[in-house]
Amino acid sequence: MAETIFQKIINKEIPADIVYESENVLAFRDINPKAPVHVLIIPKIEIPTVREIIGSEHAALLGEMYDAANQIAIDEGISDDGFRLVFNCGDNGGQEVYHIHMHLLGGRQMKWPPG
Numbered sequence: 001m002a003e004t005i006f007q008k009i010i011n012k013e014i015p016a017d018i019v020y021e022s023e024n025v026l027a028f029r030d031i032n033p034k035a036p037v038h039v040l041i042i043p044k045i046e047i048p049t050v051r052e053i054i055g056s057e058h059a060a061l062l063g064e065m066y067d068a069a070n071q072i073a074i075d076e077g078i079s080d081d082g083f084r085l086v087f088n089c090g091d092n093g094g095q096e097v098y099h100i101h102m103h104l105l106g107g108r109q110m111k112w113p114p115g
């Protein structure tokens with residue numbers, strides 16, 4: 001399968017506004033932000049969609065992604081007011097990039113239900 005744009009960001013082949021990096025997780029600002037704070041949190045290993053998440057195998061990695069989201073929310077000053085974490089999955093879910101990513105959105109009131 002062709003390398004995704006996020007794999008190129010992991011490999012530092014294309015630039016991104018990186019806000020967090022650890023051994024297993026990378027986070028950078030969305031290039032087309034939908035909120036005042038819009039950060040994408042991704043694993044460094046490629047998992048195309050959340051359908052490929054295997055509970056025990058990926059549990060620790062998902063935990064790291066949620067830890068990163070909480071830390072970034074604090075760093076960005078949106079933790080106290082609240083924020084939204086979203087994984088889109090597949091066509092109906094509106095997924096465009098097939099390397100799983102958690103959207104961290106905040107800095108404004110979110111609406112429900114989402115479009």
Ligand code: AMP
Nearest residue numbers: 005016029030031032088094095096097
């Ligand atoms: P999704 O629709 O859930 O697959 O989200 C993909 C997100 O990646 C969209 O919000 C895009 O704006 C964002 N995106 C695409 N290319 C880049 C890039 N090079 N750097 C940062 N964000 C990107």
